[in-house]
Amino acid sequence: MGKATGFIEYTREEEVKRKPLSRLDDWKEYTLPFSNETLARQGARCMDCGTPFCHMGMELNGLTSGCPIHNLIPEWNDLVYRGRWKEALDRLLKTNNFPEFTGRVCPAPCEGSCTVAISDPAVAIKGIERAIIDKGFAEGWIQPRIPKKRTGKKVAIVGSGPAGLACADQLNQAGHSVTVYERADRIGGLLMYGIPNMKLEKEVIERRVRLLEEEGISFVTNTEIGKDMTAEELRSQYDAVVLCTGAQKQRDLVIEGRELDGIHFAMDYLTVVTKSLLDSNFKDGNFIDAKDKHVIVIGGGDTGADCVATALRQKCKSVVQFGKHPALPEKRTEDNPWPQFPLIFTLDYAYEEAKAKFGDDPRQYCIQTKKIVGDENGKVKELHTIQMEKTVDESGKVTFKEIPGTEKIWPCDLVFIAIGFEGPEQPVLEQFGVETVNKKVKAPYGKYTTNVEGVFAAGDARRGQSLVVWAIHEGREAAREVDRFLMGTTNLP
Template structure:
């Protein structure tokens, strides 16, 4: 805990951000640092709650409750309160290989499960984590630490996203030779191309950590798609173990009338090409611009929000985000009690920016698209929508039913589909003949990660389905532990 009476003395305070109207002029991160004395005060609010639900990492009502990687939150809150920053960083690194990432992009289920949150605003955990990590980099405390000896074992990891990177870091620390294969031109996976630069800076933050991993002995092989550029059988033959961290990358489509019109794209096509343009300094041939266009985004999650923020920075004429679910309540509903993740109305950064530009939240709730309209050149010109009402069907399941008389036509020259992902892509799965579960994910038990083929493991979204970055870190560390056990007969990895 922090100060015994801190939660009664100090109010919750979060770090300031660059104002929406200013930050949309560039692709820079918009988080601002909080003064150290303010951070110590926030650490002081961590109370002696007996059972710190903030780091339990449970799943409740299909959502995370507490930290999935079991960060020792009360301990480093106390250390920050006492000004022991380097000790706080050491404690944070015990459970989290990359706190600079989670401190920026994690939705903070820890705060949703904070015991203080029952009666007061919760402890500002996420911002403290971010600040500990940045203090570590600024002070030079985070440096390459190669293993003192090597085991001679070779491990291939397919996919350099959050799960792949955490597995690589852990296995390398255990002394194994780790090679990470990535089909994109840069390593990082979701961290590099799935999250826009203004949320997670690629050169200053992502590459900074990748450089450390390389200096520690991890090898990254980019522009190499396993199963296409490199035969899957060769990988299994040449390495002592293979870990699949390919993610859940098959986007959910919307097969309605007009889907084949030009100007309708999956969200990740839009976001990936944009980040490549930011990093390369100029647009590539796959670049999709929202400049001067009415943009309609179908999907209300994080990816949809990223499309909103990116479209605004392009200079779109308008932006509308369709959300098929009802608008969440302002406070917890009776069927959403603590310590469940609070399903309440929030304005994320993209919606804040849209409100600053166009005067309102761009989201339209309980609304779905019925068909797309195009012109004589095959270019999309409008999205036709209808409101829905969620009602039980004959099997007792809630399904969206169209509400007659609520049809609308939204002008649109760019439509982005951000409705989530269905599972991993099939080529590697088919090549290895791996078993799959009922949702098409690679079949491997949680905490074991072993597939139907000995020596081949799976972790992250390709195993559990689309999920949070912090769950990918959990699985990456877990699969590294089980892979090390497989290679050595025992393991000391946490």
């Protein structure tokens, strides 16, 4: 695939990023698309490697390796190299309902398992994927696909995140009448309100939703199943129900001072900021504002990074992100071999911006917050921390030990808690009567059936907090099983 000697002749080129300081003045996406010439070179780097690990899509050592939706990556890389863009789009859409989402927000486990990456930088798969779908929309190749006939079966999908949308898309194409219920005022789930504009501009989501509507899918917003409509009412109106509610119950911080004013969950912060931006360009004032404030983000993941980037755009006075683990190494360690996802140090867009603004990477490693202290008005004033030492014994057991003498007090006006999610919110699951395991819906992988006849579950509600690409994968597979349940057989992949 690609040019036989392309991986030798050409080096990896990254998507052009807008300058860190200048992009802090707006909420637009921070990357710019590749030129066609660059894309041809990058497609040429794809090797004729025999076994394309890039689309194996499995978990190794608890980490995703390769593409979970099994994108036909070598095929569309080759077609881009040859300038056959429309064919590349056709191959891409065979496996991925929404490349415009994954091409922007996926961490690209496909690149971690790229054969070129054994000894050189991986093929720029993610950037090529985004370019293909964006060109498809720009050229008018993406047109509504209206199902030729309807089955008479009705399916309700609860939740409009990537799992729900993928499931709806597949079932609609199978001829079923699909209605997607969303409790927020806009469709998209965490794509809409959990991922900031600079990573995924919302017109990209709205463009896809408009297309799905033209193809026959109905969307109902501002409707929370379990409150505005009971599970029993929903089941009585539809032949099948798919729970794609996500895993939105945020993990809380149990610590002295948690009740103080100025402490927020990270997802609450990101949601109100994005909603205010979309509703009024911040004129309504309905958001948490970090302007001129000292901000601390507790939690070292992507959601925390998005909080850093958001606070920077709000012109915060300072921003620091606490993580409990040590900094990752510059290169793979022996216990993290290819084709596992590479656990190596990177400078995410948010950290690049913070470094440009304040001179330092905002991340603090191996640090534990001991307590939060407020002022006489009950507002956050400072955080007290201590450094930790992480050790791993021969059995793999991890322990953290405080290092005496490393105590520190941090001035602080806002704290954002970004330490992950516990799982799906339970009330709606209880109302449907579905069994759970570890707070997640009990539904076998590959089957997606719950203990309740005609009720299925997919995405984060079933597997826990995960990647957008896994949600799309599960939404597609759940649609196949719903179709089989409704019709006795299925042609869905």
